[in-house]
Amino acid sequence: MFRLIFQSLMNRKNVLILIYISLSLSVFLFLGVQRTKDISRNSFSRTISGTDLIIGARTGQVNLILYSVFHMGNAVNNMGYDSYEKLANRDEVAWSIPISLGDSHKGFRVVGTNRDYFRFFTYGRNEALNFEKGEEFGDPFSVVLGSSVAMALGYSIDDSIIVSHGAGKISLSDHDTMPFHVSGILEQTGTPVDKSLFVPLQGISAIHIGWSTGMQTRKVTAQQAMAVDLTPESITSAYIGLRNRSAAFRIQREVNQFEDEPLMAILPGAALFELWGLMSTMEKALTFISSAVVLIGMISLLSAQLAVLDQRRREMALFRSLGATPGRLFFMLFSESLMMTGAGCITGLSLLYAVQFGAAEILKKWGFFMEPTVPSSKEWLLLGITLAAGILIGLFPAIITYKKTLSDGMSVRS
Amino acid sequence: MIHLENAVFAWPNDDAVIRMNDFSVGRGEKVFLKGRSGSGKTTLLSLISGIQTLQSGFLEVRGEELKKMPPHKRDVFRGDHVGYIFQQFNLIPWLSIEDNILSPLLFSKIKRKREKGNHRERVIELLEDLSLQIDIRKPARNLSIGQQQRVAVARALMGNPELIIADEPTSALDEDRRKDFMDLLFGECEKRSSTLLVVSHDSLLASQFERIEDLNDLNGVEHV
Known part of the structure; x- marks a missing residue:
């Protein structure tokens, strides 16, 4: 049959x-x-985990998570570094990671941050970042590469990198007087981290000495820059980890009512949910x-x-x-x-x-x-x-x- | 083998097409039933093979009253005891010649039982009987009309059914071959002493039949 x-x-x-x-x-x-x-x-949803709040200049929560986590689009405004410090030093805060965006390298975003990024940032099921090669920043001109960046551009430890001003693929102006050297390469994460380059905040400050409103007005060398106080004036946003998660709503409200400047805090989960809804x-x-x-x-x-x-x-x-x-x-x-x-x-x-x-x-x-x-x-x-x-x-x-x-x-x- | 009494059949919403008072075919008898097209021959064959059932009256095949069987039993009964030769032969073009000839065994346990042993050998034997030399593994679509007709006979004979029914079996053939074909069919049924019922409008085919009936005389319904 x-x-x-x-x-x-x-x-x-x-x-x-x-x-x-x-x-x-x-x-x-x-x-x-x-x-x-x-x-x-x-x-x-695995791009960021373990972070209780993201703080930035006042904007929409989708916009804030887009640029601070996905490195898409641009920040409408920066937040003062002093405000960041003030918030980061609160008792409820267990850890914090400053994020400073605005530069790029061959189409990949450059993220200014500090060593805490590699210590506290987690993704997926609270997985921490691991180094495939090398180590975290040594001096202000070190750069840590995401795995895709290293793979796509064929960089290895100690290679020298010029950071460009702005986020475009074709850069109009390079920070070519102050090259960065590769100190470490991260393992693959399957998140936007892979497509980012990480440099210390001081490095970001250094390459922007002599720049105002996107134009280089005078040439400065690395040695000259090192002599200056490189504490940044402003950053783009910050990831905050709390000692006690239940404080998140209270801190969020306090950040939103911050007196020194207009800031906002978002809960990454809620923002991701809204973004997914779009x-x-x-x-x-x-x-x-x-x-x-x-x-x-x-x-x-x-x-x-x-x-x-x-x-x-x-x-x-x-x-x-x-x-x-x-x-x-x-x-x-x-x-x-x-x-x-x-x-x-x-x-x-x-x-x-x-x-x-x-x-x-x-x-x-x-x-x-x-x-x-x-x-x-x-x-x-x-x-x-x-x-x-x-x-x-x-x-x-x-x-x-x-x-x-x-x-x-x-x-x-x- | 076949016995009809006061049989009446009509298609739904139609006048009766079959009204037969008395008609019988004995076991091993060879009967030629003459009828013009539209005289209800195909309907009669449907009744005898149990596709349709009478509205009233009595129809017995092989000693069993068909109307009393449930439909699926009638289907099985037909598969088991009837070999049917169609006007157009109805070979399955995509099956091999062998599978075409063996197809009656697919649906009938009794035919399977009767053909125990090597089926392929049986097919070859049958085709030798019918003096047909062809590669039985080839698909049936490549056969000529003359060959198709013999394969159709081989298929009807497969499993040795007691009753062979042929509905206008020569209509696809040219004049010269009709007689050969009838000889062949007659001879094979003779050999197996199966009952043969041939229905056709062409009385030239009837020459060797001992019994020739005219459906018009048997059927009480006037056909125009």
Whole structure:
């Protein structure tokens, strides 16, 4: 019986192979989109953890998290370093990391900070940063590279780097009198850290001596700069870790009402949630498109089945004469669709894993972090829905055939 | 083998097409049933093979009243005891010749049991009987009409059913071959002492049948 079904399928293999491919691809796409969504949500939420508050000049919380954590866009304003110190020295604060943005190197953001960054910053499941090579800053002109930066630009320890003013890929002005030397390279994290360069705040201050409003007015050498007090006047934002997490709301309120200058504090979790919410429209659009693709695959299966139905009436009449019950013919056609959809689902899923394994390295470079896992219950559910849709669609030609064979009997009136 | 009494059949919302008071075919008998197209022959064959059932009256095949069987039993009954030859032969083009000939065994346990042993050898034997020399592994779509017709006979004979029914079996053939074909079919049924019922409008085919009936005479319904 199954051999018969199989041979019948093989007879129409050209069309069915195409449909099989389109079904597989649509299942692959459908699951792929869902998984990418889960993965991006996952890599998204793992960019920062353990930080209780982020403080910066007053702006929107999405904007603040975008530039301070994702290093996207620009700060509308800076906050005074004295304000930062005032807040950082509060009893409730366990640790703090100053962040100073505004410079770049070949398209990668340069982050001015201090050694506390490597000590306290955590991502994912409270994972700390580790050095793949070298160590943290030694002097004001040391630079620590994120793994993607080191990989993309081929830097190793002690290489010399010129930092450019501004965040663009093509820099208009370089801080070329004061090169930085690479002191360490971080391990891969799958977060924006990988695409950043870290320099001490003093280094940032030093290269900006003699600059005002984005223009270099006089040349200063590193030796001259070292003689000056390099304590920064301002920073862009700060990550704050509290001794007691429950104080977060109170501190947030106090920062928002800070008297010396207009500041704001955000809870990273809430901001990430809001940011993710902004992307949900795209997420929905993707889900819609990928489900539409599955639907198209199903419809092509249906149309192929219906197109040959008339040709197959003769076949069905023969099977009837050989003692096949209408139920059996129904079952035959139904199994065909089931086999096709089943094969499509299995291949689509395998394809997903093949791509996920094959492209894991590339995706990690893009900042997508994903571990190939067994299909989640949601994915099983989606597969189940796809299979059920395939079965439902397979019922159509089966029911039509069933009815036709009942009325045709053994004589095909054509 | 076949026994009809006061049989009446009508398609839904239609006048009766079959009204037969008394018609019987004995075991091993070879009967030629002559009828114009539209005289209800195909309907009659549907009734005898249990695809349709009578509205009233009595129809017995092989001693069993078909109307009393549940539908799926009738299907199995047909598969087990009837070999059917179609107007257009209805070979399955994508199956090999061998699989076409063996296809009756797919749906019938009894036919399977009767053909115990090497199925391939049986196929070769049958085709030798029908003096057909072809590669049985090839798909049936490559056969000529003459070859198709013999393969269709081989298929109907597979599993040795007691009743062979042929519905206009020569309509796809040219004049010269019709007689050869009928000889062949007749001869094979003779050899197996199976009952043969051939329905056709072409009375030229009837030459060697001991019993020739006209459906118009049997059927009480006037057909225009």
